Structures are given as C-alpha cells and as structure tokens.
Amino acid sequence: GDSVTQMEGPVTLSEEACLTINCTYTATGYPSLFWYVQYPGEGLQLLLKATKADDKGSNKGFEATYRKETTSFHLEKGSVQVSDSAVYFCALSDIVLTGGGNKLTFGTGTQLKVEL
C-alpha cells in the first residue's frame, strides 16, 4: 500500500536558519504530493502541492520538488521565521487507485520550533 515517511521531530531552529524536512513515499500509482501545515490549535492547511514528476510546489517561501527517481518531496525554506513554528505533514493522494476520491495518506508529521 501507499505510505509516507518523514523525518521525526521536533526540529528546533533559530530565526533565519535554513529548513529542510525530508519526505519519501511509496505508491503504486501516480500520486500527487502535498505538504500540509498545522498551526497550534488549528486545523490543517494546504501549504503546497505537486501533481507530477519534476513539478515544484511553492508558497510562503517554502518549496518542494517532486522527485520521482528518489521518491522524495523534501520541504525547504531558506530563512525561517518564528511564525513558521507548526507541525508539517507530508501527504500523497494516489488518484489512479482511488478513482478521484482523493484519499490522503499522511506522514507522521514533523514539529518545527523556530526561536529568536
């Protein structure tokens, strides 16, 4: 079955440091890949997405590139801010197998703490 593996946290960084959160996946179809963010006390929000190989998703300074050859979708940001502190979830949706139902498979989440 489909699965998503992401690095364990928490990740603690100083403001303006570089961020990388690793994410790898296994899927039998042609998945779309997503990063979701969950701020304290809130629901999940879509951060960025990529629907095919070599696509780069980007939003709010975050980027991730769909690498089919390494089955990866690592999340990166060049300079983090305190306001980026949240839990980040990597996820995939295997459209072929779910017939468009968009069922998501999530990684375990990585907590990011950014300090001044």
Add this chain to the structure above:
Amino acid sequence: GAVVSQHPSRVICKSGTSVKIECRSLDFQATTMFWYRQFPKQSLMLMATSNEGSKATYEQGVEKDKFLINHASLTLSTLTVTSAHPEDSSFYICSAPGPNYEQYFGPGTRLTVT
C-alpha cells in the same frame, strides 16, 4: 476559496453517551468526505470515507457500529460517536476534496469523554 466547517469545535461528554459531529462544505458540494482521527503528537489516521447517498467505507480496525457516519446531502456529513468512552477522546477532523486534487480540512473537533 473552499471552506469546510465543523461543529462543535469542542465537546465534553460523559462516558456512555453519544456525540454527533457535523462537517459542512460551505461553498462547494462534496459527494465524498473523509473523517480522520488525530492523537496527540501523531499523524492523522483515516477512519472512514463518507459517501453521499450511500454507506460509508470504513478503514480496517474502525468499528462502524461505534462511529456512525451519515452523508445526507452534498454539503453535510455527520460522525456520531456512540456510547463514548474515555479512549474515544481525540481530535476528529473531516475533509472534503475540492478542485485540483486538493483536500479542504475542517478545523477539527476536540472530543473529551469523562
């Protein structure tokens, strides 16, 4: 953009009682909605897929008689936790698919069973 709401946001109930959680798509229609459960510091676990006009599809290990799902309209799905026990205390989240393969998530419902 597409918005999904949940009600209530928090609920405390006594052991043995039932609790209903509503999930609404506010500005779009959803023939399918998903219900997740999130434990503290853990990922989201898909519980079931709610299908408008038909029975829900439950994931392995999820008791369908305990977690009743009804998708009565294109904008509303409900999850009823029957005979709740303290181990059912959790954060329940629903989502609905929108365009471009995106899922729109509700803000979640914190259930505490005393």
